[in-house]
Amino acid sequence: MIFIAILIGCILGAILGFNAPIISYTYSSYLAIAIIAALDSVFGGIASVIKKNFDLKIFISGFFGNAILAILLTILGQKLNVDIYLAAIVVFVWRMFMNLGTIRRYYVEKWSDMLRKRTNKKEAEEK
Amino acid sequence: MTNKKIISVILGIMCLALTLGIVVQIRTIKSTNSTIGQNQEANDLRDEILRYKERYDNKFKELETAEKELEQEREKATQNDTELKEAQQKITEGNKITGMTEVTGPGVIITLSDGKGVATSTLNPSQLIVHDLDVLSVVNELINAGAEAISINDQRWVLTTAISCRGNTIDINGERIGAPFTIKAIGLPEYLAGLERVGGYLEYMKQDGVGVKLEKSNSITIPKYSGVINFEYLQNVEE
Numbered sequence: 001m002i003f004i005a006i007l008i009g010c011i012l013g014a015i016l017g018f019n020a021p022i023i024s025y026t027y028s029s030y031l032a033i034a035i036i037a038a039l040d041s042v043f044g045g046i047a048s049v050i051k052k053n054f055d056l057k058i059f060i061s062g063f064f065g066n067a068i069l070a071i072l073l074t075i076l077g078q079k080l081n082v083d084i085y086l087a088a089i090v091v092f093v094w095r096m097f098m099n100l101g102t103i104r105r106y107y108v109e110k111w112s113d114m115l116r117k118r119t120n121k122k123e124a125e126e127k
Numbered sequence: 128m129t130n131k132k133i134i135s136v137i138l139g140i141m142c143l144a145l146t147l148g149i150v151v152q153i154r155t156i157k158s159t160n161s162t163i164g165q166n167q168e169a170n171d172l173r174d175e176i177l178r179y180k181e182r183y184d185n186k187f188k189e190l191e192t193a194e195k196e197l198e199q200e201r202e203k204a205t206q207n208d209t210e211l212k213e214a215q216q217k218i219t220e221g222n223k224i225t226g227m228t229e230v231t232g233p234g235v236i237i238t239l240s241d242g243k244g245v246a247t248s249t250l251n252p253s254q255l256i257v258h259d260l261d262v263l264s265v266v267n268e269l270i271n272a273g274a275e276a277i278s279i280n281d282q283r284w285v286l287t288t289a290i291s292c293r294g295n296t297i298d299i300n301g302e303r304i305g306a307p308f309t310i311k312a313i314g315l316p317e318y319l320a321g322l323e324r325v326g327g328y329l330e331y332m333k334q335d336g337v338g339v340k341l342e343k344s345n346s347i348t349i350p351k352y353s354g355v356i357n358f359e360y361l362q363n364v365e366e
Contacts, residue, residue, distance in 0.1 A: 001131060001132070001135050002131070002134065002135045002138060004135070005135035005136060005138055005139035005142075006135075006138055006139060006142045008139055009138070009139035009140060009141070009142030009143040009146070010142045010143070010145075010146045012143050012146075013142060013143040013144065013145065013146030013147040013150065014146050014147075014150050016143070016147050016150075017146060017147045017148075017149070017150025017151050017154070018150060018154075020147065020150075020151055022151060022154050022155045022158055023151060023155055024155075024181055025155065025159050025177045025178065025181050026178055026181060028152060028155045028156065028159075031148055031151065031152050031155075032152055034148060035145070035148045035149055035152060038141075038144070038145050038148070039145070042141075042145070056133075056134055056137065060137060060141070063141055
């Protein structure tokens with residue numbers, strides 16, 4: 001159910017994106033940082049599902065809140081002539097890797113558990 | 128179950144927003160032809176240039192709409208007055224001649240492109256490229272043949288136009304222009320086609336290996352001059 005919804009959302013988004021008017025170059029840097037922030041929230045959400053402390057409200061507020069905050073910080077940085085967006089990218093990508101690490105560890109552990117069980121079973125049968 | 132449905136709908140909407148953003152962003156970056164290099168400074172400079180180009184395009188559009196408005200206002204103001212109408216006609220006539228309006232008419236299109244030959248010990252590579260002086264000579268011959276309006280790569284030839292060398296490009300009306308050069312001229316096509324005569328400048332260029340093409344056409348559109356002609360020292364002599 002959830003996977004179907006995600007798939008439909010992705011396909012619809014791609015179709016809409018191909019037909020939507022392109023934005024002007026000045027605003028494309030804001031959109032880029034918003035995309036990075038949103039991606040970070042998605043990985044964070046998956047990691048929290050694995051840790052079993054997933055909360056939908058926190059997930060949604062993080063998705064939109066992080067994106068908007070990142071855009072606002074980028075605008076502020078341009079006004080102050082400081083590359084704040086660099087810091088935002090570093091933080092988001094760093095968190096993305098952390099979350100990816102959590103996800104990877106979970107699946108690798110699951111897999112090795114499965115293998116161990118299988119070998120245990122075989123040994124038991126041989127005996 | 129309802130809770131799961133709500134979750135899946137919300138996740139679907141979020142994925143939609145995310146993919147929409149990514150696709151729009153990719154298309155935007157593709158349309159600006161910008162590539163991310165490894166050098167931060169080069170990236171910044173490219174960014175700056177693209178920003179300024181966009182701002183320039185926007186301002187240019189604004190200017191065009193403002194000029195249209197001005198034209199309309201002028202027409203409105205002179206609608207009921209014959210004397211003013213005459214003045215208005217004089218202004219349009221003058222603008223046509225000085226290059227401040229888009230004009231159309233019969234004429235020729237000359238295309239000058241760099242030669243494709245390979246430079247050898249006997250062939251000077253400099254001969255194969257179109258120089259500023261070549262363009263200048265062709266324009267001069269066109270004027271001699273009675274051309275009433277000329278444009279080079281859509282840069283209108285006006286009173287203050289100078290053609291000069293700028294490295295591997297040439298400078299016309301302060302804009303950098305590169306080969307191939309498309310020179311459009313409005314006038315009697317038969318006269319203008321006389322540029323192809325034996326011993327003419329075009330033939331001389333052909334012998335050098337430069338790509339020269341001349342086409343007659345019944346309707347050529349030449350854009351207006353986008354700059355401003357500003358005279359400071361010129362004064363009428365009082366009689």
